[in-house]
Amino acid sequence: MSNNEFYIGWMPKAPGGFARHTKKVIIALLILTITVGVLLAISQKKFGTGQFEFGQLTNITGVYFKEPVPAIKVMSGKDLLGRSAYITIPLIGYGKSGADGILLDLEKLQHVDLNKKEITLKGTLLYNDGKLLMQIDAADNPLVSVNKTAGENMLPLQKELGEQTIQGEIVDPKCFFGVMKPGEGKPHKDCAIRCISGGIPPVLKVTNKEGDCNYYLLVGAHGEKMNEAVKEFVATPVAVKAKVVAYDDWVILYVTDQKGISPIAGWQLVKPGSQAISCIARCIK
Amino acid sequence: MGASYLAVGWNRQKKIYDWFIFAFCALYLTTFIAVTALYNPDYTFETALIRSTATLAILLLHVILSIGPLTRINKKFLPLLYNRRHLGVTMFSVALIHGSFSMLQFHALGNVNPFVSLFTSNTQYNSVSQFPFQALGFFALVIFFLMAITSHDFWLHTLSPKIWKALHMFVYLAYFLVIMHVMLGVVQYETNPVLFVMVLAGAATLVTLHLVAGTKEVRKDNRIFKLKKEGFVYVCESQDVPDNCAKIFCIDKERIALFRFENKLYAIHNVCKHQGGPLGEGQIIDGCITCPWHGYQYLPQNGQSPPPFKEKVSTYIVTVEGSQVWLNPQPLPEGTERSGAAIIIPDKQIIENVQ
Amino acid sequence: MIKPLRKRHLQIWTALAVLLPLGIIGARIATPKFPAQTLLQPDAAKPLPDILKQREKDNYIVFIRSNPQRSAFQLEWLNKNPLTWPSATIYKVPKGSSVNKGILIGRIESRGTYRFTVDAAFEPEKLSTAQLILYDFIHEQIIDTINF
Numbered sequence: 001m002s003n004n005e006f007y008i009g010w011m012p013k014a015p016g017g018f019a020r021h022t023k024k025v026i027i028a029l030l031i032l033t034i035t036v037g038v039l040l041a042i043s044q045k046k047f048g049t050g051q052f053e054f055g056q057l058t059n060i061t062g063v064y065f066k067e068p069v070p071a072i073k074v075m076s077g078k079d080l081l082g083r084s085a086y087i088t089i090p091l092i093g094y095g096k097s098g099a100d101g102i103l104l105d106l107e108k109l110q111h112v113d114l115n116k117k118e119i120t121l122k123g124t125l126l127y128n129d130g131k132l133l134m135q136i137d138a139a140d141n142p143l144v145s146v147n148k149t150a151g152e153n154m155l156p157l158q159k160e161l162g163e164q165t166i167q168g169e170i171v172d173p174k175c176f177f178g179v180m181k182p183g184e185g186k187p188h189k190d191c192a193i194r195c196i197s198g199g200i201p202p203v204l205k206v207t208n209k210e211g212d213c214n215y216y217l218l219v220g221a222h223g224e225k226m227n228e229a230v231k232e233f234v235a236t237p238v239a240v241k242a243k244v245v246a247y248d249d250w251v252i253l254y255v256t257d258q259k260g261i262s263p264i265a266g267w268q269l270v271k272p273g274s275q276a277i278s279c280i281a282r283c284i285k
Numbered sequence: 286m287g288a289s290y291l292a293v294g295w296n297r298q299k300k301i302y303d304w305f306i307f308a309f310c311a312l313y314l315t316t317f318i319a320v321t322a323l324y325n326p327d328y329t330f331e332t333a334l335i336r337s338t339a340t341l342a343i344l345l346l347h348v349i350l351s352i353g354p355l356t357r358i359n360k361k362f363l364p365l366l367y368n369r370r371h372l373g374v375t376m377f378s379v380a381l382i383h384g385s386f387s388m389l390q391f392h393a394l395g396n397v398n399p400f401v402s403l404f405t406s407n408t409q410y411n412s413v414s415q416f417p418f419q420a421l422g423f424f425a426l427v428i429f430f431l432m433a434i435t436s437h438d439f440w441l442h443t444l445s446p447k448i449w450k451a452l453h454m455f456v457y458l459a460y461f462l463v464i465m466h467v468m469l470g471v472v473q474y475e476t477n478p479v480l481f482v483m484v485l486a487g488a489a490t491l492v493t494l495h496l497v498a499g500t501k502e503v504r505k506d507n508r509i510f511k512l513k514k515e516g517f518v519y520v521c522e523s524q525d526v527p528d529n530c531a532k533i534f535c536i537d538k539e540r541i542a543l544f545r546f547e548n549k550l551y552a553i554h555n556v557c558k559h560q561g562g563p564l565g566e567g568q569i570i571d572g573c574i575t576c577p578w579h580g581y582q583y584l585p586q587n588g589q590s591p592p593p594f595k596e597k598v599s600t601y602i603v604t605v606e607g608s609q610v611w612l613n614p615q616p617l618p619e620g621t622e623r624s625g626a627a628i629i630i631p632d633k634q635i636i637e638n639v640q
Numbered sequence: 641m642i643k644p645l646r647k648r649h650l651q652i653w654t655a656l657a658v659l660l661p662l663g664i665i666g667a668r669i670a671t672p673k674f675p676a677q678t679l680l681q682p683d684a685a686k687p688l689p690d691i692l693k694q695r696e697k698d699n700y701i702v703f704i705r706s707n708p709q710r711s712a713f714q715l716e717w718l719n720k721n722p723l724t725w726p727s728a729t730i731y732k733v734p735k736g737s738s739v740n741k742g743i744l745i746g747r748i749e750s751r752g753t754y755r756f757t758v759d760a761a762f763e764p765e766k767l768s769t770a771q772l773i774l775y776d777f778i779h780e781q782i783i784d785t786i787n788f
Contacts, residue, residue: 004568006570007360008580009299009364009367009368009580010296010298012296012298014364018364021361022361029309033309033313033344034316036344037312037313037316037317037340038320039479039483040317040340040480041316041318041320041324042324043477044324044336045477046325046327050327051724058779060778074777074778076744076747076777079743079745085729085744086747087777087778095394095395096394096396097395125726125778127725128722129749130719130728130749131750132726132727161680166677169674180331180332180390181329181332185473186418186469187474188391189407190391190392190402191391191392191406194397198395206679207674207676207677208677209676212750212751212752213679213751214750215750232408232409236414237672244680246681249749251681264675413670414667414671457652457653468663468664472667472668472671473672481664481668488660491656492653492657492660495656496650496657499649499650500650503650506643538643539643540643561642561645
């Protein structure tokens with residue numbers, strides 16, 4: 001490039017030296033663009049295997065249980081030794097809401113108490129890693145039929161596993177088991193809080209050294225909802241002190257009290273629950 | 286340079302520039318989404334879109350922020366500066382797609398308004414790892430939005446260059462917010478260090494470029510002019526100023542460009558009225574001082590843009606004594622006409638030139 | 641640019657030269673680590689010592705186990721990857737028959753090892769006329785068929 005060359009943007013062509021340099025810059029940017037795109041894409045954490053059958057409605061017949069969380073228990077039969085194969089499907093609502101409201105409306109509308117009755121529900125399935133949930137939406141007329149009250153053999157099998165402290169991450173099961181990827185961790189934290197705040201039952205995701213996972217439903221000491229209480233512990237490592245009960249194919253954690261959930265490590269500028277923070281939180285709200 | 290405002294004053298180079306922006310964005314998005322789909326058959330398109338637009342916007346932001354210092358270090362980068370605003374608006378548009386989809390995905394269909402949800406879902410402002418990172422991204426997007434809607438020259442003139450520049454310097458705050466949005470957001474989740482290393486490398490590159498270019502400019506500004514008399518300052522020898530070009534002197538906190546045109550010396554304020562470009566790094570084309578940034582032009586005799594254009598810059602009085610050039614740093618009102626100081630060419634040099 | 645603006649640029653970038661590394665490295669250090677925890681499920685029985693048969697698939701490995709006396713049998717199902725079906729139950733059926741004629745063995749859930757006590761019909765000689773079917777009873781579809 002001659003020292004006298006001068007670039008003016010509104011001229012039809014750039015001087016030779018500028019044009020040659022710009023070409024080199026374009027090639028460098030091209031390499032940068034592809035490199036960054038490929039590296040960032042392949043370095044992403046593996047997407048979960050969750051499935052959400054969006055737009056596909058399925059009829060499920062089973063026994064509805066209101067507690068500990070709204071769920072429908074579906075039998076597939078018994079083996080030669082008399083053991084049952086069944087699946088308990090927790091119910092959730094449309095969007096970021098629980099199913100309680102819809103079920104209450106259905107009960108009022110039909111003048112019937114659905115608890116422990118065999119019913120057929122129509123909804124959207126979502127599932128991952130052996131756990132199945134069903135979204136019911138008032139717009140889909142989810143209650144197909146109400147049959148008889150279930151027999152004793154359909155009542156949940158409960159096995160007390162004592163009081164334990166279990167470490168894991170609180171997730172909202174709707175996103176985690178199918179609707180979003182990732183449905184866990186910091187990027188999803190706000191959404192999980194919104195879902196749990198909307199009534200979706202919180203789940204503790206527990207991982208062992210091999211990377212295998214278990215998922216336990218969280219309720220209060222007496223089976224009451226504790227959605228509001230768990231909000232500040234979502235998507236962060238926590239230790240949960242709870243009475244553990246195997247409740248059919250789900251494990252239920254009856255959290256001992258409000259202090260039964262505590263964060264593990266992490267930098268805190270101010271102690272959680274301090275007056276300064278609750279004041280800031282109130283101001284923001 | 287315009288006497289009236291058009292949405293975009295298109296010309297060939299702007300069109301080429303914009304085609305390249307479009308092609309690069311399309312290439313990046315395609316690459317990211319295709320590789321994601323290839324490596325992750327279980328991917329969801331919403332997440333791929335949110336992530337591809339996020340990373341593209343950050344890549345564009347790094348390019349945008351490096352153009353300024355690069356042009357100060359090497360003038361050959363000037364073609365990248367010429368249409369940088371379109372790059373900025375593109376970056377905002379891409380970031381807006383990321384922000385909108387994230388709002389839909391994470392905050393819509395809840396029990397409160399999505400914008401209320403954005404600020405009230407996570408209130409752990411006391412924690413580092415749990416800090417509500419989405420709010421940081423939101424504020425950065427607001428800054429980019431204000432910059433994008435005021436990017437047109439109409440706003441530059443309406444707001445005044447001082448306010449406009451001050452507003453647009455908020456891009457540095459936005460950059461910091463974006464980096465922390467990434468670090469306190471997705472980096473808290475991803476286990477592969479690639480993203481962390483890239484963020485660190487990007488920040489290190491930008492800091493280095495800006496500090497190198499900035500200190501280079503400071504050295505120019507800190508030159509001390511010792512010889513003074515009757516309000517004039519000795520600046521250089523007349524032969525030091527190349528023909529149709531300028532030398533820049535920073536006297537009393539102001540940069541003055543001393544141009545040589547038809548063997549006369551003219552001094553004008555170094556700052557272009559358009560976007561503050563360094564006029565002294567420009568050249569005289571067709572008898573007009575031409576700004577290296579966007580080609581705005583001024584007549585050396587009076588610092589005025591040739592009609593019908595109306596921009597004016599301050600002018601200064603220059604005298605030549607022998608070979609010494611003396612400059613009065615007191616600015617004359619913008620657009621004041623004064624005669625150029627004729628360069629006295631020694632007889633010996635004339636003879637040499639004739640021979 | 642005017643001199644104060646240049647100065648402000650330099651001041652901002654000097655500040656960023658300090659703040660950016662602090663923010664980036666601080667956030668990286670603060671990244672939470674999720675602790676490992678012993679799982680409660682599946683609550684599998686102890687494995688019988690002898691492996692009589694083994695079949696390996698992409699997502700799972702299936703073993704037929706027995707005691708040395710061949711008086712007790714076990715079907716061990718090592719689930720390597722998360723299931724991507726609503727439900728997964730194992731049936732033993734005569735070769736070529738449908739699930740309706742099968743015997744239910746049990747249900748598979750999350751990743752892990754599952755052990756089901758089975759009867760003498762799982763002796764290797766008898767198994768040649770049977771096959772295992774992994775069945776999704778929610779969608780009523782066969783996921784996989786395993787022959788020994």
